[in-house]
Amino acid sequence: MENSQIIILAIIATSLATFISRFMGALTSEKVSVKSKIFQWFNCVAYSTLAALLGRMIIFPAGVLAGSELIIRLVVMIACVALFVLTKKNLVIPTVFSAIFLSFLINF
Amino acid sequence: MINSRVFFQGLISLKGSKSPAIPLGACFIALGALLKDAGFNIQQSAASSLFTYALPGQLVMAESLLLGASVINIFIAVWLVNFRLYPMTVSLFPLLNHKSQPKWKYYLSCHFLAVSSWLIAKDSYKNINKRHRIDFWIGIGIGTWSTAILMTVLGYLAADYLNKDMLIGLAIVNPVYFFCMMIGAMQNLSMSLAVILGTVLGPIIYLFSSEWALLFAGLIAGTIAFLFGEKNGK
Numbered sequence: 635m636e637n638s639q640i641i642i643l644a645i646i647a648t649s650l651a652t653f654i655s656r657f658m659g660a661l662t663s664e665k666v667s668v669k670s671k672i673f674q675w676f677n678c679v680a681y682s683t684l685a686a687l688l689g690r691m692i693i694f695p696a697g698v699l700a701g702s703e704l705i706i707r708l709v710v711m712i713a714c715v716a717l718f719v720l721t722k723k724n725l726v727i728p729t730v731f732s733a734i735f736l737s738f739l740i741n742f
Numbered sequence: 743m744i745n746s747r748v749f750f751q752g753l754i755s756l757k758g759s760k761s762p763a764i765p766l767g768a769c770f771i772a773l774g775a776l777l778k779d780a781g782f783n784i785q786q787s788a789a790s791s792l793f794t795y796a797l798p799g800q801l802v803m804a805e806s807l808l809l810g811a812s813v814i815n816i817f818i819a820v821w822l823v824n825f826r827l828y829p830m831t832v833s834l835f836p837l838l839n840h841k842s843q844p845k846w847k848y849y850l851s852c853h854f855l856a857v858s859s860w861l862i863a864k865d866s867y868k869n870i871n872k873r874h875r876i877d878f879w880i881g882i883g884i885g886t887w888s889t890a891i892l893m894t895v896l897g898y899l900a901a902d903y904l905n906k907d908m909l910i911g912l913a914i915v916n917p918v919y920f921f922c923m924m925i926g927a928m929q930n931l932s933m934s935l936a937v938i939l940g941t942v943l944g945p946i947i948y949l950f951s952s953e954w955a956l957l958f959a960g961l962i963a964g965t966i967a968f969l970f971g972e973k974n975g976k
Contacts, residue, residue: 659831
């Protein structure tokens with residue numbers, strides 16, 4: 635198969651695999667009441683899954699981030715969270731700072 | 743059909759001190775450059791963000807393609823990594839539900855569900871009248887989605903000018919943003935437990951099974967946090 639056909643198939647497969655979860659979620663939501671226990675459970679599972687993804691992104695990153703050292707990523711993360719708390723939950727400052735700080739540290 | 747005042751209220755959540763535009767821009771610029779590396783042309787790169795719009799899944803796709811994985815394998819790997827969108831949708835859409843709103847709005851706008859838009863919506867839905875919350879969500883979604891597509895194109899075009907250090911710098915922005923937003927969301931015991939346990943269990947289970955890690959870590963940590971919250975009255 636030609637390379638460009640494989641890419642197009644991969645885009646379709648990726649988009650379908652992603653949309654299934656979103657659409658199933660929309661269908662399930664029609665039967666879930668905000669006050670129910672099952673809603674609370676889904677809420678906890680959603681936050682946990684997200685946190686798990688985040689933990690994995692920092693400890694075992696995919697893509698270019700894998701080219702930096704773990705200890706440097708942890709230092710940047712801790713510094714940015716501290717900055718987030720210090721700036722009374724401003725998100726622009728820690729996010730901009732994180733890119734600059736990490737680029738600085740890997741060249742230090 | 744769509745309440746434009748509420749729609750724009752959602753759309754302008756792109757600016758301000760909680761703006762998701764910077765992290766979204768940073769990570770999709772990095773993705774655009776990566777897709778160019780993986781042999782995509784500019785239309786394919788834009789189409790990937792347009793139709794998938796979920797960064798971890800797109801990363802898995804690009805890496806699998808580089809490794810020469812089959813389309814079926816890509817489908818399964820992406821489904822597993824993006825399955826998180828299912829509990830995320832179920833923990834958001836009931837909050838946006840209103841019987842006066844047509845169902846197609848929900849079925850179409852679920853495509854906008856991604857971590858950044860979800861965190862913004864969870865953070866601000868309370869300020870919006872229940873009747874119009876879905877329009878607010880569509881506003882957030884259109885804003886974040888179009889930012890992602892534009893930035894993918896920009897990253898593709900800028901790929902030759904971005905060196906490795908710059909790309910690594912761009913890639914850290916997104917996890918930092920997510921982490922700060924999650925800490926902002928830790929407002930009660932069960933929520934804090936869900937976040938902390940998930941962060942710890944995610945990488946640990948990844949050591950045993952890279953594909954199933956997110957699913958298992960989310961289920962185990964979330965269920966423990968839920969039960970603990972029930973027992974201690976939150």
